[in-house]
Amino acid sequence: MLVFTRKLNEAIIIGDGIEIRVLRVGDGSVRIGVTAPGDVKVHRQEIYQLISAANASAATTEHATVERAAERLRSRLSITNAG
Amino acid sequence: MQPELSIETRFGSYPADHGSVVTVADGLPGFECCRRFVVVTGPTLQPFNCLQGLDESRPSFLTLDPRSAVAGYAMELPAADRERLEVVDGDALLWLALVRLDGDRILVNLRAPVVINARRMIGVQLITPESPYSTEHVLSLD
Numbered sequence: 001m002l003v004f005t006r007k008l009n010e011a012i013i014i015g016d017g018i019e020i021r022v023l024r025v026g027d028g029s030v031r032i033g034v035t036a037p038g039d040v041k042v043h044r045q046e047i048y049q050l051i052s053a054a055n056a057s058a059a060t061t062e063h064a065t066v067e068r069a070a071e072r073l074r075s076r077l078s079i080t081n082a083g
Numbered sequence: 084m085q086p087e088l089s090i091e092t093r094f095g096s097y098p099a100d101h102g103s104v105v106t107v108a109d110g111l112p113g114f115e116c117c118r119r120f121v122v123v124t125g126p127t128l129q130p131f132n133c134l135q136g137l138d139e140s141r142p143s144f145l146t147l148d149p150r151s152a153v154a155g156y157a158m159e160l161p162a163a164d165r166e167r168l169e170v171v172d173g174d175a176l177l178w179l180a181l182v183r184l185d186g187d188r189i190l191v192n193l194r195a196p197v198v199i200n201a202r203r204m205i206g207v208q209l210i211t212p213e214s215p216y217s218t219e220h221v222l223s224l225d
Contacts, residue, residue: 038163038166038167039108039167041109041163041210043210043212044212047210047211047212048112048210049112050218051111051112051113051192051194051195051208051210051218052112052113053113054181054183054192054194054195054218054219055111055112055113055114055142055144055181055192055195055208056113057183058144058145058181058182058183058192059114059142059143059144060183061093061094061143061144061145061182061183061184062093062184063093063094063095065184066094066128066131066145066184067127067128069131069184069189070127070128070129070130070131071127072189072224073130073131073147073189073222073224074129074130076224077130077151
Protein backbone atom coordinates (compact mmCIF):
# COMPACT_ATOMS: atom_id res chain seq x y z
CA MET A 1 0.00 0.00 0.00
CA LEU A 2 1.22 3.48 -0.87
CA VAL A 3 0.93 5.79 2.09
CA PHE A 4 0.75 9.59 1.79
CA THR A 5 0.58 12.42 4.25
CA ARG A 6 -1.70 15.15 2.92
CA LYS A 7 -2.60 18.53 4.36
CA LEU A 8 -5.99 20.18 4.06
CA ASN A 9 -6.86 20.90 0.39
CA GLU A 10 -3.98 18.80 -0.88
CA ALA A 11 -4.73 15.98 -3.29
CA ILE A 12 -3.35 12.88 -4.93
CA ILE A 13 -3.80 11.97 -8.58
CA ILE A 14 -4.45 8.40 -9.72
CA GLY A 15 -4.08 7.43 -13.37
CA ASP A 16 -5.83 9.61 -15.91
CA GLY A 17 -8.10 12.15 -14.34
CA ILE A 18 -8.80 10.71 -10.90
CA GLU A 19 -8.19 13.20 -8.12
CA ILE A 20 -8.71 12.59 -4.42
CA ARG A 21 -8.63 15.74 -2.29
CA VAL A 22 -8.78 16.29 1.47
CA LEU A 23 -11.56 18.82 2.03
CA ARG A 24 -11.95 18.77 5.78
CA VAL A 25 -10.24 17.10 8.70
CA GLY A 26 -12.44 16.68 11.71
CA ASP A 27 -12.59 14.83 14.95
CA GLY A 28 -12.36 11.20 13.89
CA SER A 29 -13.41 11.74 10.28
CA VAL A 30 -12.00 13.15 7.07
CA ARG A 31 -14.06 14.70 4.26
CA ILE A 32 -12.73 13.64 0.88
CA GLY A 33 -13.57 14.91 -2.61
CA VAL A 34 -13.22 12.51 -5.53
CA THR A 35 -13.09 13.75 -9.13
CA ALA A 36 -13.20 10.97 -11.70
CA PRO A 37 -14.28 10.40 -15.30
CA GLY A 38 -17.93 9.36 -15.74
CA ASP A 39 -17.09 5.74 -16.51
CA VAL A 40 -15.24 5.29 -13.22
CA LYS A 41 -17.57 4.15 -10.47
CA VAL A 42 -16.83 5.45 -7.00
CA HIS A 43 -18.53 3.79 -4.03
CA ARG A 44 -18.32 3.83 -0.27
CA GLN A 45 -16.68 0.52 0.59
CA GLU A 46 -19.30 -0.56 3.14
CA ILE A 47 -22.15 0.01 0.66
CA TYR A 48 -20.35 -1.97 -2.04
CA GLN A 49 -19.74 -4.78 0.45
CA LEU A 50 -23.38 -4.74 1.56
CA ILE A 51 -24.57 -5.21 -2.05
CA SER A 52 -21.83 -7.73 -2.71
CA ALA A 53 -22.94 -9.86 0.26
CA ALA A 54 -26.60 -9.58 -0.78
CA ASN A 55 -25.69 -10.71 -4.32
CA ALA A 56 -23.66 -13.65 -3.02
CA SER A 57 -26.53 -14.91 -0.88
CA ALA A 58 -29.06 -14.36 -3.70
CA ALA A 59 -26.90 -16.54 -5.98
CA THR A 60 -27.33 -19.52 -3.63
CA THR A 61 -31.11 -19.79 -4.11
CA GLU A 62 -32.00 -23.45 -4.73
CA HIS A 63 -34.14 -24.67 -7.58
CA ALA A 64 -36.27 -26.83 -5.28
CA THR A 65 -37.76 -23.84 -3.48
CA VAL A 66 -38.32 -21.64 -6.52
CA GLU A 67 -41.36 -23.17 -8.18
CA ARG A 68 -43.41 -23.19 -4.98
CA ALA A 69 -42.53 -19.56 -4.31
CA ALA A 70 -43.46 -18.68 -7.90
CA GLU A 71 -46.79 -20.47 -7.51
CA ARG A 72 -47.60 -18.64 -4.26
CA LEU A 73 -46.71 -15.36 -5.89
CA ARG A 74 -48.82 -16.07 -8.97
CA SER A 75 -51.85 -16.83 -6.82
CA ARG A 76 -51.35 -13.62 -4.87
CA LEU A 77 -51.02 -11.57 -8.03
CA SER A 78 -54.14 -13.12 -9.58
CA ILE A 79 -56.11 -12.26 -6.42
CA THR A 80 -54.77 -8.71 -6.56
CA ASN A 81 -55.69 -8.40 -10.24
CA ALA A 82 -59.17 -9.84 -9.65
CA GLY A 83 -59.74 -7.59 -6.67
CA MET B 84 -35.67 -15.46 -37.52
CA GLN B 85 -32.70 -16.21 -35.33
CA PRO B 86 -32.38 -19.67 -33.79
CA GLU B 87 -32.98 -19.97 -30.07
CA LEU B 88 -30.37 -20.72 -27.47
CA SER B 89 -31.04 -23.03 -24.57
CA ILE B 90 -29.79 -21.38 -21.41
CA GLU B 91 -28.85 -23.57 -18.45
CA THR B 92 -29.64 -21.97 -15.09
CA ARG B 93 -29.82 -23.17 -11.50
CA PHE B 94 -33.58 -23.18 -12.00
CA GLY B 95 -33.70 -25.29 -15.18
CA SER B 96 -33.19 -24.67 -18.90
CA TYR B 97 -34.93 -21.85 -20.67
CA PRO B 98 -34.92 -20.58 -24.24
CA ALA B 99 -33.35 -17.26 -25.18
CA ASP B 100 -32.83 -15.56 -28.53
CA HIS B 101 -29.44 -14.89 -29.99
CA GLY B 102 -28.97 -11.19 -29.51
CA SER B 103 -30.55 -11.26 -26.06
CA VAL B 104 -27.22 -10.94 -24.27
CA VAL B 105 -27.07 -8.00 -21.87
CA THR B 106 -23.68 -6.47 -21.09
CA VAL B 107 -22.98 -5.24 -17.55
CA ALA B 108 -19.71 -3.38 -17.98
CA ASP B 109 -18.43 -3.70 -14.39
CA GLY B 110 -20.31 -6.87 -13.51
CA LEU B 111 -22.27 -7.04 -10.26
CA PRO B 112 -20.58 -6.49 -6.86
CA GLY B 113 -19.13 -9.84 -5.83
CA PHE B 114 -19.40 -11.11 -9.42
CA GLU B 115 -17.23 -8.55 -11.19
CA CYS B 116 -15.82 -11.04 -13.72
CA CYS B 117 -19.22 -11.93 -15.13
CA ARG B 118 -20.11 -9.28 -17.69
CA ARG B 119 -22.65 -11.00 -19.94
CA PHE B 120 -26.13 -12.00 -18.86
CA VAL B 121 -29.41 -13.17 -20.31
CA VAL B 122 -32.84 -12.73 -18.75
CA VAL B 123 -35.05 -15.79 -19.11
CA THR B 124 -38.30 -17.08 -17.66
CA GLY B 125 -40.83 -19.88 -18.12
CA PRO B 126 -44.34 -20.85 -16.99
CA THR B 127 -43.17 -22.43 -13.72
CA LEU B 128 -40.84 -19.53 -12.93
CA GLN B 129 -43.18 -16.59 -13.55
CA PRO B 130 -43.54 -13.94 -12.22
CA PHE B 131 -39.86 -14.43 -11.45
CA ASN B 132 -37.19 -14.06 -14.08
CA CYS B 133 -33.76 -15.58 -13.99
CA LEU B 134 -30.83 -13.28 -14.58
CA GLN B 135 -28.30 -15.80 -15.80
CA GLY B 136 -24.61 -14.99 -16.03
CA LEU B 137 -22.72 -16.38 -19.04
CA ASP B 138 -19.15 -15.83 -17.78
CA GLU B 139 -16.91 -17.23 -15.04
CA SER B 140 -18.98 -18.96 -12.34
CA ARG B 141 -22.17 -18.40 -14.39
CA PRO B 142 -24.25 -17.16 -11.44
CA SER B 143 -28.05 -17.56 -11.56
CA PHE B 144 -30.13 -14.88 -9.89
CA LEU B 145 -33.84 -15.17 -9.29
CA THR B 146 -35.38 -11.75 -9.91
CA LEU B 147 -38.68 -9.95 -9.63
CA ASP B 148 -39.81 -6.59 -10.98
CA PRO B 149 -39.74 -4.47 -7.79
CA ARG B 150 -42.55 -2.28 -9.13
CA SER B 151 -44.92 -5.24 -9.36
CA ALA B 152 -43.73 -6.71 -6.05
CA VAL B 153 -44.13 -3.61 -3.90
CA ALA B 154 -46.88 -1.03 -4.37
CA GLY B 155 -45.45 2.46 -4.74
CA TYR B 156 -41.88 1.32 -5.32
CA ALA B 157 -40.04 4.28 -6.72
CA MET B 158 -36.31 4.46 -7.05
CA GLU B 159 -34.86 7.20 -9.17
CA LEU B 160 -32.26 6.27 -11.76
CA PRO B 161 -29.15 8.31 -10.82
CA ALA B 162 -27.83 10.52 -13.64
CA ALA B 163 -24.52 8.61 -13.86
CA ASP B 164 -26.37 5.29 -14.28
CA ARG B 165 -28.73 6.84 -16.81
CA GLU B 166 -25.66 7.83 -18.79
CA ARG B 167 -24.10 4.37 -18.45
CA LEU B 168 -27.31 2.84 -19.75
CA GLU B 169 -27.37 5.33 -22.64
CA VAL B 170 -30.98 6.09 -21.86
CA VAL B 171 -32.90 8.39 -24.16
CA ASP B 172 -36.52 9.40 -23.63
CA GLY B 173 -38.88 6.62 -24.52
CA ASP B 174 -36.46 3.76 -23.77
CA ALA B 175 -38.06 0.78 -22.07
CA LEU B 176 -36.17 -0.09 -18.91
CA LEU B 177 -36.34 -3.49 -17.30
CA TRP B 178 -36.11 -3.42 -13.49
CA LEU B 179 -34.95 -6.61 -11.80
CA ALA B 180 -34.69 -6.91 -8.03
CA LEU B 181 -32.60 -9.89 -6.93
CA VAL B 182 -34.53 -12.39 -4.84
CA ARG B 183 -33.41 -14.77 -2.13
CA LEU B 184 -35.61 -17.53 -0.78
CA ASP B 185 -35.25 -18.39 2.88
CA GLY B 186 -37.65 -21.19 3.78
CA ASP B 187 -41.09 -19.77 3.08
CA ARG B 188 -39.85 -16.21 3.00
CA ILE B 189 -39.26 -14.34 -0.25
CA LEU B 190 -36.57 -11.72 0.35
CA VAL B 191 -36.25 -9.04 -2.30
CA ASN B 192 -33.27 -6.72 -2.70
CA LEU B 193 -35.15 -3.48 -3.33
CA ARG B 194 -32.09 -1.42 -2.52
CA ALA B 195 -29.88 -2.40 -5.45
CA PRO B 196 -31.98 -3.41 -8.46
CA VAL B 197 -30.41 -4.33 -11.77
CA VAL B 198 -31.72 -2.00 -14.49
CA ILE B 199 -31.47 -2.95 -18.16
CA ASN B 200 -31.94 -0.72 -21.17
CA ALA B 201 -33.54 -3.18 -23.61
CA ARG B 202 -32.79 -0.99 -26.63
CA ARG B 203 -29.05 -1.00 -25.97
CA MET B 204 -28.85 -4.33 -24.07
CA ILE B 205 -26.81 -2.67 -21.34
CA GLY B 206 -27.38 -3.26 -17.63
CA VAL B 207 -26.19 -1.80 -14.32
CA GLN B 208 -26.83 -2.61 -10.68
CA LEU B 209 -27.81 0.55 -8.85
CA ILE B 210 -25.50 1.20 -5.91
CA THR B 211 -26.62 4.33 -4.12
CA PRO B 212 -25.15 5.70 -0.88
CA GLU B 213 -28.57 6.00 0.74
CA SER B 214 -31.88 4.33 0.13
CA PRO B 215 -35.18 3.92 1.96
CA TYR B 216 -35.21 0.31 0.74
CA SER B 217 -33.73 -2.84 2.24
CA THR B 218 -31.55 -5.48 0.57
CA GLU B 219 -33.83 -8.02 2.28
CA HIS B 220 -37.38 -6.76 1.94
CA VAL B 221 -39.72 -9.53 3.07
CA LEU B 222 -42.44 -9.89 0.45
CA SER B 223 -45.86 -10.12 2.03
CA LEU B 224 -48.05 -12.83 0.51
CA ASP B 225 -51.16 -11.96 2.55
